Amino acid sequence: MKALLLSFLLAAAALAADTITLKNGRTADCRILSLSPTAVKILWQEEEEREVPLTDIEFITFAPLPGEAEALTKAVSTGTSEPLMEFWVKKIPRLPFPRSDAGETGLTYAELLSRTPTPDRIQRALTVYQQIESADWSLERRGRAQAGRLRLLLRQGRIAEVRPEAEKLLQQQLDPRVMIEVQHVMAETAAARLTALLKDHPRWDQEDDIRPQRDRLYHEALDAFLYPHVFHGADQDLAARGLWAAAQFYEQHGDPAAARAAATDLTALYPDAPQASAAAALLAKLPAPAPVSHAAEEPDIPASDP
Secondary structure, rough: HHHHHHHHHHHOOOOEEEEEEOOOOOEEEEEEEEOOOOOEEEEEEEOOEEEEEEEHHEEEEEEOOOOOOHHHHHHHHHHOOOHHHHHHHHHHOOOOOOOOHHHHHHHHHHHHHHHOOHHHHHHEEEHHHHHHHHHHOHHHHHHHHHHHHHHHHHOOOOHHHHHHHHHHHHOOOOOHHHHHHHHHHHHHHHHHHHHHHHHHHHOOHHHHOOOHHHHHHHHHHHHHHHHHHHOOOOOOHHHHHHHHHHHHHHHHHOOHHHHHHHHHHHHHHHOOOHHHHHHHHHHOOOOOOOOOOOOOOOOOOOOOOO
């Protein structure tokens, strides 16, 4: 996602102007001065201000804001949200306009905000997701924003709110990437419920009515974590994220062999993923796999004489 957005912005940086495409097919290179619910104010040929009614506009191709590509590069490479803040604020009014990439900027900004999960930053990220969810012209981005918001609600411990909404999303005809995001939310929901169950029932394996609940949640979480790797391996960032979550989940629940297998797959298949170095560190600390034992060969027994 970030790589695509970055390459788009860098390629578009050469464009000196915004472009308005009208419903009659004509186009106008200009500079957007302001946006309102009814009209777009433009500077035409760098000398004349005009207002174009929204009812006449098919779509707008926005030029990157000055310094936007550089700020995105810095934000993504350092994992910090601050370089994107002013650009997100400026691009919020662009959300409803077809072909605007404002929502992509917001999704990246919200993700970076949530990497340092202080209450203030989580709330700000929630607000960004809500703005995209309610106003972005792209159905796919609205779905991703909804999934992002649900993940943050999970971090706040609001599990009961998340599951029904995620299940409802899965019943809809969603973009494949949104499906992956929602599956990850479902995995995190099952994992959180499993943690709560085991806390209340530390001897779950001795309770006949609790063991099936534990097993169901355990497999629900794993199936959803591994969903992108199994079904959408080409989406490398999401597949690697799911494999890393599965490796951590296996280790947390006392299965080092499965944790090693998941981490090994990650480092082998997605060596450039952000999680690859953490997976390599996990492999270094996990116990070495047990040597394969071969059963002793049966001695040859000569056939008896007839």
